[in-house]
Amino acid sequence: MSALADPQAVATLPKKQSRFWKKMRANPAALLGGALVLFFVAVAALAPVLPIADPIATDWGAVRQAPSAAHLFGTDEIGRDVLSRMVWGAQASLLAGVVSVAIAVCLGVPLGVMAGYMGGWTDAAISRVTEALLAAPFLILAIALAAFLGPSLTNAMIAIGLSAMPIFIRLSRAQTMVVMTEDYVESARAVGLKPLALVSRYILPNIFPPILVQATLTIATAIIAEASLSFLGLGQQPPTPSWGSMLNVAKNFLEQAPWMALYPGAGIFLVVLGFNLLGDGLRDALDPRDH
Amino acid sequence: MLAFIGRRILIAIPTIILISIFVFTLQHLLPGDPILVLAGEERDPEVLEFLREKYRLNDPIPIQYLAWVGNALQGDLGISFRTNQPVLELIGEKLPVTLQLATMALIIAMVIGIPAGVLSAYKKGTWIDWVANVVALSGLSVPNFWLGIMMILLVSVKLGWLPASGYQPFAEDPLQSIKTMLMPAFVLGTAIAATLMRHTRSAMLSVLKSDYIRTARAKGLAEHVVLIKHALRNALVPIVTVTTLIFGELLAGAVLTEQIFTIPGFGKLVVDAVFNRDYAVVQGIVLCTGVAFIFMNLLADVAYRVLNPRMGDK
Numbered sequence: 001m002s003a004l005a006d007p008q009a010v011a012t013l014p015k016k017q018s019r020f021w022k023k024m025r026a027n028p029a030a031l032l033g034g035a036l037v038l039f040f041v042a043v044a045a046l047a048p049v050l051p052i053a054d055p056i057a058t059d060w061g062a063v064r065q066a067p068s069a070a071h072l073f074g075t076d077e078i079g080r081d082v083l084s085r086m087v088w089g090a091q092a093s094l095l096a097g098v099v100s101v102a103i104a105v106c107l108g109v110p111l112g113v114m115a116g117y118m119g120g121w122t123d124a125a126i127s128r129v130t131e132a133l134l135a136a137p138f139l140i141l142a143i144a145l146a147a148f149l150g151p152s153l154t155n156a157m158i159a160i161g162l163s164a165m166p167i168f169i170r171l172s173r174a175q176t177m178v179v180m181t182e183d184y185v186e187s188a189r190a191v192g193l194k195p196l197a198l199v200s201r202y203i204l205p206n207i208f209p210p211i212l213v214q215a216t217l218t219i220a221t222a223i224i225a226e227a228s229l230s231f232l233g234l235g236q237q238p239p240t241p242s243w244g245s246m247l248n249v250a251k252n253f254l255e256q257a258p259w260m261a262l263y264p265g266a267g268i269f270l271v272v273l274g275f276n277l278l279g280d281g282l283r284d285a286l287d288p289r290d291h
Numbered sequence: 292m293l294a295f296i297g298r299r300i301l302i303a304i305p306t307i308i309l310i311s312i313f314v315f316t317l318q319h320l321l322p323g324d325p326i327l328v329l330a331g332e333e334r335d336p337e338v339l340e341f342l343r344e345k346y347r348l349n350d351p352i353p354i355q356y357l358a359w360v361g362n363a364l365q366g367d368l369g370i371s372f373r374t375n376q377p378v379l380e381l382i383g384e385k386l387p388v389t390l391q392l393a394t395m396a397l398i399i400a401m402v403i404g405i406p407a408g409v410l411s412a413y414k415k416g417t418w419i420d421w422v423a424n425v426v427a428l429s430g431l432s433v434p435n436f437w438l439g440i441m442m443i444l445l446v447s448v449k450l451g452w453l454p455a456s457g458y459q460p461f462a463e464d465p466l467q468s469i470k471t472m473l474m475p476a477f478v479l480g481t482a483i484a485a486t487l488m489r490h491t492r493s494a495m496l497s498v499l500k501s502d503y504i505r506t507a508r509a510k511g512l513a514e515h516v517v518l519i520k521h522a523l524r525n526a527l528v529p530i531v532t533v534t535t536l537i538f539g540e541l542l543a544g545a546v547l548t549e550q551i552f553t554i555p556g557f558g559k560l561v562v563d564a565v566f567n568r569d570y571a572v573v574q575g576i577v578l579c580t581g582v583a584f585i586f587m588n589l590l591a592d593v594a595y596r597v598l599n600p601r602m603g604d605k
Contacts, residue, residue, distance in 0.1 A: 132309035139543035265437030273432035
């Protein structure tokens with residue numbers, strides 16, 4: 001069986017890939033998105049080695065100082081360097097985005113494929129659970145979990161991941177059902193391929209592109225979600241920096257120190273914009289409908 | 292049609308049961324004796340014993356759940372230990388505030404989002420389309436609590452045009468009420484406008500390709516008649532299906548917006564409840580929003596059927 005199908009797969013793959021890169025390169029918005037994402041990932045990864053101040057070191061002699069050569073983004077209400085807190089805050093944001101989406105994908109895709117593959121009662125049961133999860137608006141769900149589990153970045157990521165899961169269940173269920181009607185899946189079943197092999201060899205590779213697109217766009221939503229929770233005081237706990245909690249404090253000093261509010265918000269905006277542009281670009285490049 | 296509604300309600304029931312189980316389970320996630328949670332700061336052994344009896348905490352968990360659901364069905368969602376009010380009453384008190392905010396935001400969103408979507412679909416590929424898309428994508432990417440903070444900085448602190456916070460009940464002074472709510476509603480509305488614009492655009496694009504639009508144009512109808520009467524009316528049908536999505540965005544957005552502008556609504560209630568460990572209120576709110584969400588979903592499904600009678604009996 002594998003001898004039958006694989007040469008074809010190998011033959012079409014490079015062609016597909018080159019078309020993908022060609023489309024991506026021709027899309028300036030997607031490139032800008034990719035560049036923004038890369039920039040923030042680099043900043044977050046290099047935080048320990050960058051020549052910046054300690055993000056939690058207070059300096060009572062330099063409270064709420066406007067941006068200057070010594071503090072490019074100014075200082076906050078207890079004299080901490082805003083730039084340095086921004087850099088370390090990027091870590092919390094990206095970590096929250098990636099980890100919560102990973103939770104959503106790792107739980108959602110198997111459930112969705114199972115529902116789409118098996119149909120019947122399994123499908124009905126999984127669909128009801130999905131609807132119940134969808135019925136709790138994410139922020140309310142996240143607030144409830146944070147309230148009962150206690151506020152922390154980990155619990156925020158769990159809450160965001162759980163509330164993003166239904167999107168992936170629905171998407172992979174629908175995609176699996178489409179793939180299941182394809183001739184090659186029918187013939188693979190006809191020659192007696194085991195379900196697990198069928199899923200890993202035919203279904204997962206075929207449903208991968210739309211899931212990748214959705215995951216990229218969901219990272220954008222998840223980053224805003226983490227910032228929102230931290231802004232409410234239910235995410236990253238002080239003094240560890242996060243963009244959301246920086247904004248929470250900054251809103252009390254708007255008149256005296258507007259820079260405290262300006263930069264963290266701009267950071268969230270740019271990184272989220274990056275993931276949104278990249279996701280839209282990936283969707284266009286991976287869309288099989290137009291060539 | 293009635294059979295369709297009946298079937299949709301039947302499907303909704305297991306979902307509501309699942310939500311109630313989830314909300315009930317929340318209180319068991321807490322470490323320690325749940326009665327200490329329900330009682331708040333009350334430590335009188337007699338009161339604790341009374342509550343233990345009332346919530347049947349000496350019974351097995353399934354019985355406890357049934358008792359809890361029984362109370363909830365009768366409108367008893369417990370009592371907020373902070374204000375000593377029944378939870379349902381508290382929610383009812385705060386809801387009008389949030390409804391006003393949400394309604395104003397939705398109006399702003401529709402006024403911006405739908406025309407922008409129509410225009411950008413009609414002028415597809417031109418600079419107008421490009422600008423509309425960039426603005427919409429920025430609207431989706433900007434955290435609305437940051438937009439709120441920046442608006443306060445500009446409109447209230449620098450220009451002094453509108454108050455930065457506060458709330459005036461609509462019944463007391465409608466004009467002042469709308470004025471104080473304008474900035475929060477705008478902040479909340481812009482995020483929804485972006486979602487609406489994107490959905491209107493893609494719905495319009497597919498409608499504009501259809502045969503009846505070509506026919507309408509061939510008949511010599513004026514372009515604005517074709518666009519509004521024929522295209523937009525049909526494009527609005529699929530937009531109904533994103534109602535629940537928008538409802539969720541409104542609700543989540545309201546929580547943050549009320550926090551920034553210190554508006555005493557539903558969202559402020561839930562956040563305050565979390566920090567005061569007023570667990571009955573948190574549970575009540577999750578349950579109510581879940582049920583409201585399912586109801587909205589049902590309504591959207593029915594509206595979609597009414598607007599789109601060609602849909603088969605599926």
